[in-house]
Amino acid sequence: MPTSQTVPGVAVAPLRDEGAPLTGAELVRANPYRPWPARITSITDLTATEKLFEFRFVDERIREAFRHEPGQFVELSLFGVGEAPISISSSPSKSGFIELCVRRAGTFTERLHQMQCGDIVGIRGPYGRPFPFDDMRGHDILLVAGGLGIAPLRSLINNIHDERSDFGKVTIIYGSKSPAEVMFRSQFEMWRHRKDFDLYLTVDNPDDTWDGEVGLVTKPFEHLEVDPGRTFGAVCGPPVMYRFVVEEMRKKGISYDHIYMSFERHMKCGMGKCGHCQIGHQYCCIDGPVFNYWEAKNIQGSM
Ligand SMILES: Cc1cc2nc3c(=O)[nH]c(=O)nc-3n(C[C@H](O)[C@H](O)[C@H](O)COP(=O)(O)OP(=O)(O)OC[C@H]3O[C@@H](n4cnc5c(N)ncnc54)[C@H](O)[C@@H]3O)c2cc1C
Known part of the structure; x- marks a missing residue:
């Protein structure tokens, strides 16, 4: 019999009967720490410091199953460099790809800006509370x-x-x-x-x-x-x-x-585990990044 596990703040796929193939949606949720390989399929220069990147997941099941809502972000990894939270800039109404608009700010984003179409990155998520x-x-x-x-x-x-x-x-x-x-x-x-x-x-x-x-x-x-x-x-x-x-x-x-x-805050795991983005009793990564005015008012330094 399949059973379910729950970890606060993280959706975990139900355990399955042995041998049953996982759907793309279950794969996305099965291990929330796992970045999925994605290929850069388009790069557009927006300004001298910002580029728009289009990514497509290499695994067709993930590509079809990945869904987000406006205001959510992903953790983008460049293998051997690190990870960074980046907002999803494309509309959920378009599936099969996601777009990220990235400003060259430091080591990680500089390396991303040097990448070419066809290069492979890792993406996990989507994370965070979206706009309602x-x-x-x-x-x-x-x-x-x-x-x-x-x-x-x-x-x-x-x-x-x-x-x-x-x-x-x-x-x-x-x-x-x-x-x-x-x-x-x-x-x-x-x-x-x-x-x-x-x-x-x-x-x-x-x-x-x-x-x-x-x-x-x-x-x-x-x-x-x-x-x-x-x-x-x-x-x-x-x-x-x-x-x-x-x-x-x-x-x-x-x-x-x-x-x-x-709001953007320095964050690492993206799923309320590491505490990097904690502000008072709230974690920006799971209680935000989208906050209502009343919640935002209590976030130190935000208003
Ligand atoms: C939820 C969320 C969504 C984000 N969405 C985007 C996005 O759509 N596009 C984009 O370009 N960037 C976005 N960022 C910021 C992005 O994650 C950082 O710019 C990136 O991690 C910087 O990495 P780096 O190694 O290039 O620069 P670092 O050397 O790490 O930093 C360079 C400069 O950027 C500042 N910085 C680093 N991280 C953050 C952060 N989280 N918030 C504010 N300033 C930061 C540092 O203080 C420093 O001044 C987002 C951050 C969060 C938390």
Whole structure:
């Protein structure tokens, strides 16, 4: 008889009758520490320091079974180098591959940036609490990203795009330091002309090529029309941004209950075992990285 095991915070596959082949989903869950080989199938330069990588799992069963939700992350391993948590940037509505947008920051990410299409990495996950996508259905959505914060929010934005009729008004505010640091420019350029997305791109330091807004990511709030009773807010960006963006959302009357934000903390295991990302009684890896305003308020240094 198959039986089940439970380890707090980690889904473990039920033990199976001997000889029965494991499905892809069971393989993914069977050993949560095991990275699965994945091949780099596309690399796109986004800016001088960020690249978008597309990965496909080598094992077809894993490739078909792997599922994530917007806001979740994976642990990416480069064999012989190490591991790093990276947000999944592609939409769950697209299966068979995942995209990760990675900034060159230090040893690990530098090595990843040197890799080529066809190279093999390891991926385990997905981990973490996602944005409450199903609760957001039927509502207006206000998404605010600063800098690299666009990486996890892109998964949510693209998911909303693919299920657009389930949502009301969708507003995206994305701020960067300079035009050269704006990521996914061609995608946003396309959306700028669509009537079902309100898009505001802002930069702190414009140049001659820039025809968007100038100022901090909070600037577009000045002329934003929000129906507060039916709006969810989603925020991701550098730590300094959260307090000011949440303040603007509150000024527009959005309920704290409906404001969600994604945080990055130094973490290792990704599954609530090692304690690296512990903040008070919470582990960023399993209680987050997406937190509601009320939870985030109690995280030291976050708001
Ligand atoms: C849940 C989560 C999701 C993430 N998603 C992405 C993503 O989508 N794209 C991306 O490029 N990076 C992401 N990161 C950050 C990424 O994990 C680090 O940049 C990476 O581990 C740095 O490794 P390194 O060896 O290249 O640099 P290191 O030499 O380890 O660090 C270089 C610099 O980056 C800083 N840094 C390292 N780790 C973190 C961290 N976890 N949070 C903030 N700063 C850090 C260090 O303090 C240092 O200043 C995420 C982190 C977390 C926790």
